[in-house]
Amino acid sequence: MNGAAISNGLEVNNSTATISGSTIASAAGNGLLINRQRNLTTGSGVSLTNSSSSGALSGALVTHFSQLELIGSQLAGTGINGVGLRLNAGAAQASASSIVGTANGVAISSEDDYTEASLKLDSTQVVGQVGAAIRIAPLISRLPGSVVAIDVGNGSTLTGGNGNMLEVTxxxxxxxxxxxxxxxxxxxxxxGSTVTLGLDNSSMTGDVLAEPGALADVLLDNNSVLTGRLENTRSVVINNGGQWAMIGNSAVADLNMNGGAVRFGDAAGFYTLSVASLSGNGTFIMDVDVGAGRTDFLDITGSATGSHSLLIGSTGTDPSVDTSLHVVRAGAGDAQFSLVGGAVDLGAWSYDLIKQGANDWYLDAQTRKVSPAAATVVALFNTAPTVWYGELTSLRTRMGELRHNGGQSGAWMRTYGNKFNVSDASGFGYQQTQQGFSLGADGKVPMGDGQWLAGVMAGQSSSDLSLDRGASGKVDSYYAGAYSTWLDSDTGYYFDGVLKFNRFNNKARVNLSDGTRTKGDYSNSGVGASLEFGRHIKLDNGYFVEPYSQLAGMVVEGKDYALDNGMRAEGGLTRSLLGKLGATTGRKFDLGQGRTVQPYVRAAWAHEFANNNKVRVNDNVFNNDLSGSRGELGIGVSASLSERLQLHADVEHSKGDKIEQPWGASVGIRYNW
Incomplete structure (x- = not known):
């Protein structure tokens, strides 16, 4: 049949029919009746393509041994109790079609002693406008229950006006x-009914609600996600990246995990999952309310086996009390539980999971450690001294050998890089890599003995911090300052004084234990000064030795800021006072025509006196302490290429108990006018 219009319905009885491009309707009955003669074990087969069929009772009715194929077609049940498709132990498959009924989209019943029915949906929508999308129920009470196989695939949808996509009765x-x-x-x-629901690379938002005496089994496979409650469910199997997202307290008899996960809702609610038995290996995604001392809770009333992980959400808030938090209880079995990432970050602390008693697991308050987030915010307050000293250094490293051309006026530029390793003994260990540049200009001061230079300088540096578990920080420093240098050509004595102002832009980036990231930014200012005094002593054959001392101090304003996970940091003034004694020795080679080169070696002993830089994280007080001594060793070369142009380069290394500088490098140029 092709292109027909039938207004009184169509019955196909123990026959086959191919219908295309047609419209079938029945005002009082079934639009399409696909029937068989009673007592025969053969039925009818109908293929409906690019057509529509509607009826007050059903768009189509398929009896046992009969089959319906829908391709790009529409079925509609238009009466008060109309269904789009009724299967009386029949079979139907639909592709790119729609099945809509006033009561149900699809109604399935047994037929006499025949109970088996099947429905296959491919890119098809099923709608029950008032009731369920699919309802399985005996047409009359004397009939037995049905045994139904339903396949839903390729973007098919099931919509029930009463909120149910499937009812089994x-x-x-x-x-x-x-x-x-x-x-x-x-x-x-x-x-009295049974349902087995399997999701493969699919998602479902809704509940599986089994009445007492009913049986429900759920399988989630291949990254499928079910979001909803499971009530009186006999078994749940979660495989291969599948996930069950709970929206309330739930209870299941058997839970088997094979690379799947259970998510205990979101951070706004806290739920208990009660399981009679647990097996396999999987992940439980949980949250805690550390302020109220509440947690999601896994309660295994029977036996638990396998190896399972807990992914507990991080927070920037500290627990209200220093007590362990109970997260898992098992009645029996040898199951093992561990934390994803080895710890959970709760405010300023990271907690381990420990087993207490026979089968109880707690987040342990006794063995907690400082969290990476807290370590990062504290370390950021600690970086200002190393940033500041990396920018400044000594006179020779900053400006080269000014004596090459008698301390003439000029301009200079220096680029530099440094690596610092700060040990845990300082408070919190980190690695800092710095790079930057300075430039300046100076002139002779027409006063006194005429051997004074006065100048101004400015520059910028960037420092990257690396801490445990991928935590990082960044400090962008902008600075300007003034300096005055005195060089006595007769005695070799020299003095260098620097006053420098800094603006620091600080950023913290932290990878938390639950895989999320938190960040926070703040800016603050600092000021510092350096005084250096030494003497250049000439020896025979161009050799020289240059003992020197340096005293430098700085102070950086305190600042309050917060990470976006709620962690609060309050930093007081950061202070540093560094003393240094050292000597440089080298030799000057005269290359003729005003050109000279001067290689040198430098050694020094430095001591940091400041030892009390307090930082408050939430309500915990930590101390940044870089105090202590370290040895420094450097080599370099300074060259005069002409009366006006000079170059210098320097590399150095230092090591102490709390701070090590594996390397520092500097290259500079000066032009005299």
Whole structure:
């Protein structure tokens, strides 16, 4: 049949029919009746392509041994109790079609002693405008329950006006397999009935609600996600990246995990999952309310086996009390539980998971450690001294050998890089890599003995911090200052004084234990000064020795700021006072025509006196302490290429108990006018 219009319905009885491009309607009955003669074991077969069929009772009715194929077609049940498709132990498959009924989209019943029915949906929508999308129920009470196989695939949808996508009643059994689809709605199982729901690379938002006396089994596979409650569920199997997202307290008899996960809702609610038995290996995604001392809770009333992980959400808030938090209890078995990442970050502290008693697991308050987030915010307050000294250094490193051309006026530029390793003994260990540049200009001061230079300088540096577990920080420093240098050509004595102002832009980036990131930014200012005094002593054959001393101090304003996970940091003034005694020795080579080169070696002993730089994280007080001594060793070369142009380069290394500088490098140029 092709292109027909039928207004009184169509019955196909123990026959086959191919219908295309047609419209079938029935004002009082079934639009399309696909029937068989009673007592025969053969039925009818109909293929409906690019057509529509509607009826007050149903768009189509398929009896046992009969089959319906829909391709790009529409079925509609238009009466008050109309269904889009009724299967009386029949079979139907639909592709790129729609099935809509006033009561139900699809209604399935047994027929006499025949109970088996099947429904396959491919890119098809099923809608029950008032009731469930699919309802399995005996047409009359004397009929047995049905045994139904339902396949939902390739983006098919099930929509029920009462919120149910599937209802199983009348001692029926349904096996519904869902693939590559996203469903919304509940599965309702009446007492005495059974449902098996399997999701493969699919998602479902809705509850599986089994009445007492009903049986419900759920399988989630291949990254499938079910978001909803499971009530009186017999078994849940979660494989290969599948996830069950709870929205309330739930109870299941058997839970088997094979690379899957259970998410205990979101951070706004705290739920208990009660399980009679647990097996396999999987992940439980949980949260804690550290302020109220509440947690999600896994309660295994029977036996627990396998190895499982807990991914507990991080927070920037500290626990209200220093007590351990109970997260898992098992009645028996040898199951092992561990934390993803080895710890959970709760405010300023990281907690380990410990087993207490026979089968109870707690987040342990006794063995807690400082969290990477807290370590990062404290370390940021600690970086200002190393940033400041890396920018400044000594006179020779900053400006080269000014004596090459008698301390003439000029301009200069220096680029530099430094690596610092700060040990845990300082408070919190980190690695700092710095790079930057300075430039300046100076002139002779027409006063006194005429051997004074006065100048101004400015520059910028960037420092990257690396801490444990991928935590990082960044300090962008902008600075300007003034300096005055005195060089006595007769005695070799020299003095160098520097006053420098800094603006620091600080950023913290932290990888938390639950895989999320938190960040925070703040800016502050600092000021410091350096005084250096030494003497250049000439020896025979161009050799020289230059003992020197340096005293430098700085102070950086305190600042309050917060990470976006709620962690609060309050830093007081950061202070540093560094004393240094050292000597440089080298030799000057005269290359003729005003050109000279001067290689040198430098050694020094430095001591940091400041030892009390307090930082408060939440309500915990930590101390940054870089105090202590370290030895420094450097080599360099200074060259005069002409009367006006000079170059210098320097590399150095230092090591102490709390701070090590594996390397520092500097290259500069000066032009005299």
């Amino acid at each position: 009348g001692a029926s059994t349904a096996v519904m397999k869902v693939s590559a689809s996203s469903l919304n709605g509940n599965v309702q199982v009446e007492s």
